[in-house]
Structures are given as C-alpha cells and as structure tokens.
Amino acid sequence: xxxxxxxxxxxxxxxxxxSALNPFTTKSKVIAIAYNYYNEFKISEKIIRKPTVxxxxxxxxxxxxxxxxxxxxxxxxDDKHFKYLGFNCIKFDLSYLMGRLITHEIDTPENIYxxxxxxxxxxxxxxxxxxxxxxxxxEILNINQKTTNSFFDLPIKQGxxxxxxxxxxxxxxxxxxxxxxxxxxxxxxYLKLKRxxxxxxxxxxxxVTSN
Amino acid sequence: xxxxxxxxxxxxxxxxxxxxVLDLFYKMPCNFCITxxxxxxxxxxxxxxxxxxxxxxxxxxxxxxxxxxxxxxxxKEHSFIQNYKIYFYKDNAFYEYYNEKYILISKDIxxxxxxxxxxxxxxxxxxxKFAEVRQxxxxxxxxxxxxxxxxxKKHFNLNFNAPCDTCSEPENWKKFNKLPDGILLETxxxxxxxxxxxxxxxxxxxxxxxxxxxxxxxxxxxxxxFLIFDYNLSKCKEIFYHDVIKKDYPxxxxxxxxxxxxxxxxxxxxQ
Numbered sequence: 001x002x003x004x005x006x007x008x009x010x011x012x013x014x015x016x017x018x019s020a021l022n023p024f025t026t027k028s029k030v031i032a033i034a035y036n037y038y039n040e041f042k043i044s045e046k047i048i049r050k051p052t053v054x055x056x057x058x059x060x061x062x063x064x065x066x067x068x069x070x071x072x073x074x075x076x077x078d079d080k081h082f083k084y085l086g087f088n089c090i091k092f093d094l095s096y097l098m099g100r101l102i103t104h105e106i107d108t109p110e111n112i113y114x115x116x117x118x119x120x121x122x123x124x125x126x127x128x129x130x131x132x133x134x135x136x137x138x139e140i141l142n143i144n145q146k147t148t149n150s151f152f153d154l155p156i157k158q159g160x161x162x163x164x165x166x167x168x169x170x171x172x173x174x175x176x177x178x179x180x181x182x183x184x185x186x187x188x189x190y191l192k193l194k195r196x197x198x199x200x201x202x203x204x205x206x207x208v209t210s211n
Numbered sequence: 212x213x214x215x216x217x218x219x220x221x222x223x224x225x226x227x228x229x230x231x232v233l234d235l236f237y238k239m240p241c242n243f244c245i246t247x248x249x250x251x252x253x254x255x256x257x258x259x260x261x262x263x264x265x266x267x268x269x270x271x272x273x274x275x276x277x278x279x280x281x282x283x284x285x286x287k288e289h290s291f292i293q294n295y296k297i298y299f300y301k302d303n304a305f306y307e308y309y310n311e312k313y314i315l316i317s318k319d320i321x322x323x324x325x326x327x328x329x330x331x332x333x334x335x336x337x338x339x340k341f342a343e344v345r346q347x348x349x350x351x352x353x354x355x356x357x358x359x360x361x362x363x364k365k366h367f368n369l370n371f372n373a374p375c376d377t378c379s380e381p382e383n384w385k386k387f388n389k390l391p392d393g394i395l396l397e398t399x400x401x402x403x404x405x406x407x408x409x410x411x412x413x414x415x416x417x418x419x420x421x422x423x424x425x426x427x428x429x430x431x432x433x434x435x436x437f438l439i440f441d442y443n444l445s446k447c448k449e450i451f452y453h454d455v456i457k458k459d460y461p462x463x464x465x466x467x468x469x470x471x472x473x474x475x476x477x478x479x480x481x482q
Contacts, residue, residue: 038449052480063398067481070362071481075482
C-alpha cells in the first residue's frame with residue numbers, strides 16, 4: 001500500500017526551449033528527481049519527512065535515472081498498491097522520465113512502460129485539483145500547484161522551473177534544493193484534497209459560504 | 212587463542228611501521244571459551260586493513276599454507292577490490308606470500324596471550340534485550356544483503372559468525388572486535404556498510420557508534436543503512452541510507468542511558 005510522491009526538475013536549453021518538456025530533444029535532461037515513498041496503508045501528517053533528492057550535478061543523469069528506476073522496479077512487485085503521486089505527474093514527470101529512461105537505454109521500452117504506467121497506480125494531484133478550479137465557464141479547467149496550495153493554505157514555492165535552470169547554470173545547487181523542498185508539499189496536498197473530496201466541498205461553494 | 216595473539220602482534224608490527232591499521236580479525240571477549248576453541252564456522256575474510264598514504268590493502272594473515280587456497284578463492288570471488296596481500300606466519304617470523312614466493316618481513320614476532328578483567332554488563336545485557344536486538348539486527352543484515360544481490364552491488368561481509376553472536380555472558384564485551392557489517396562497492400567507491408533495523412522511522416544512531424564510524428572514515432567512508440520493518444518484523448517496508456560525516460546532529464538521551472544522534476536531515480531513501 002505504498003505512496004510514491006514524485007517530482008522532477010528538467011533543463012531548459014537556451015536554443016531548444018522545449019527541452020524541459022520534451023524528453024527526446026538533444027538538449028533534454030533531468031536535473032533532479034525528488035521522491036518520498038511511504039509503505040503504509042494510510043499516510044498522515046506525522047510521518048511526512050523531507051524528500052530524497054537525486055541530483056544530476058552529483059552523479060550524472062543516467063545514474064539518477066537508474067537509481068529511481070531500480071527503486072520502482074524492485075518495489076512494484078513487492079507492493080501491489082504502489083502508486084505514483086505528483087502534480088501533473090502523468091502529463092509531465094512520468095512521461096518525461098519514460099523518455100529519458102528509454103534514451104539512456106536503462107531497460108527495454110516495454111519494461112519501462114510497465115513500471116511507470118501499467119503496473120503502478122497513479123494519482124495525479126493536478127488532475128484532481130481541477131475540480132477546485134473557480135472559473136466563469138464552470139468547466140473543469142487546468143489549475144496550477146500555486147493556486148491549489150493557496151486554496152489549502154499550504155506553503156507556496158518561490159519562483160518557477162525556469163529559475164531552476166538559471167540556478168543550475170550558475171552552479172547555485174543549494175538554491176535548487178531549496179526550490180525543490182518548497183515545491184514538495186505533495187503529501188500535505190494529497191491529504192487536503194482527500195479530506196476536501198470526502199467533505200464534498202468545492203471552491204465555489206466555499207467562496208459563497210464565506211460571503 | 213594463539214592465532215588471535217599472532218594476528219595482533221603482526222597488526223602491532225605494522226602500526227610501528229607507521230601504517231594505519233584496522234584489525235578485522237576476531238577477538239575473543241573472554242579469557243577462555245571451549246566453544247570458540249572448537250568452532251569451525253568462522254566466516255573467512257581478510258584479517259587486517261592497512262593504509263599508508265593513499266594506498267590500502269586488505270591482508271590475510273595465515274598460519275598454514277593450506278589457507279593460501281582459501282585466500283585466493285576469496286580474492287577471486289571479490290575481485291572488485293584489487294588490493295590484497297597474504298602474510299604467512301611461522302615460528303616467530305612472518306612473510307609476504309607473493310608470486311608463489313615467501314618474502315621475509317620480520318623474524319621478531321612474539322605473540323602474547325593477554326589476560327583481561329571482566330567488565331560490568333550493559334543495560335541491554337542485564338535486561339536480556341540482546342537476543343531481541345540481535346534477531347532484529349540479523350534480519351536487517353539479511354534484507355540488506357538481499358537488496359545488494361537484487362541490485363548487483365558488489366560487497367563482502369565482515370561478520371565473524373562467532374559463537375559470541377548468541378552468547379549473553381561475555382567477560383569483557385569491550386574486547387570483542389565490533390566491525391561494520393561489510394564492504395560495499397558503490398559507483399566505483401568503497402564503503403564500509405552497516406545495517407540498522409528499526410520498527411519505526413527513527414533515524415537515530417548511538418553517539419558512541421557514530422564516533423567509531425568517524426574513526427573508520429580514515430580508511431573508507433561508512434554508509435549506514437536503515438531498514439524499516441513492520442511491527443511484527445514480517446516485512447521490510449522501506450530502506451534508507453546515511454553517509455557518516457562529522458556534523459552537529461540533534462542529540463537525545465534514550466531510556467537505556469545512551470546518547471543518540473538524529474541523522475534524519477541527511478538520509479537517502481532507496482526502497
């Protein structure tokens with residue numbers, strides 16, 4: 001019954017700007033992989049800890065990808081309820097990781113897909129957060145992590161992913177770590193979202209009530 | 212034990228030659244033990260680790276030529292380390308065995324069997340907690356070795372498999388040679404590794420142990436693995452490691468009187 005909270009940081013090249021979103025460009029690179037795995041039936045605030053951060057600037061991209069992949073590959077057969085959790089992790093983190101794992105030939109594409117998408121469960125907090133979106137069209141629209149965190153009074157990270165590349169180029173690695181630790185509030189966000197859903201509240205209802 | 216006295220004397224010889232020496236050989240915590248005398252299940256691994264400048268060597272000290280085969284088998288099996296030496300002792304002299312020749316190192320080795328006094332039992336020993344601690348410890352070591360095998364990490368154990376492992380009556384437990392659990396090769400770098408089994412996510416290390424790890428850092432860095440088990444020890448839930456470095460960690464005093472360091476700010480999760 002494991003919860004694998006995940007976040008990655010990627011490199012934005014000056015010329016190939018979409019290198020940060022597309023894992024298959026010549027300039028694409030994962031700079032850091034942050035995660036926390038809790039082998040628990042339920043998680044609660046008291047067990048939350050700082051995430052493990054695998055750093056490209058210390059070990060190289062291939063090594064951090066190998067370490068992440070080994071973790072998942074060994075754990076998934078042992079934990080039938082293993083689930084990845086992240087913010088936009090389906091569209092971004094897991095997809096980008098899959099591309100980089102294939103590029104570095106860490107395993108066969110078939111196995112990589114199996115360990116990233118087929119075998120584990122995935123809870124994308126970004127997708128779930130869309131039910132909170134307060135927009136005039138009353139549609140389920142995309143919502144970013146800062147807005148969601150703000151709604152739940154959770155800490156909001158300073159800066160954006162672009163800053164990570166700037167820090168990386170300037171070798172300001174402690175600033176990257178600070179950014180990651182501020183961004184990594186997924187456990188609390190998961191708990192807040194879960195409780196919110198079970199209370200059957202929405203942002204709109206909340207706003208009306210507060211008025 | 213005569214073999215222990217010989218190894219100690221050779222270790223002392225190298226210390227006098229300004230080597231940094233880590234004794235890896237078994238040291239009996241009692242003045243006499245019939246079980247140890249007849250014990251033929253000791254694990255086989257190098258007896259001392261020598262370091263001078265930046266060069267290190269794992270050294271076997273053998274008392275019989277028959278053991279050369281065992282040494283060579285070990286060296287072959289653990290060839291991820293290339294720095295091995297074999298020393299042979301006979302009649303107060305010791306030789307380096309190299310290229311099937313014996314090169315005299317010293318002919319002035321005079322082993323002495325030391326008698327020592329008993330010391331008071333520890334809290335855990337008095338309260339018969341050792342059996343439980345040892346069982347948990349063994350479980351953690353086994354799980355960790357299994358993890359190394361699953362991930363193809365090269366390693367060897369430094370566990371004696373001595374009868375003392377299940378004995379709660381050592382005369383002087385301080386005399387027992389307490390080593391890290393083994394040697395690990397990780398991304399081209401050699402580490403000592405140590406497994407710590409826990410039933411909860413308390414990333415604490417006994418301050419006294421931590422000082423010993425720091426002392427060993429002059430040979431190789433020490434990596435402490437925390438294996439988190441469920442309450443009835445039926446499943447290893449998570450594995451973390453901590454690389455030992457000198458730093459001010461938060462301390463606390465445990466009910467057994469030990470001071471512990473909280474290293475939770477410096478851990479990496481691997482399972």
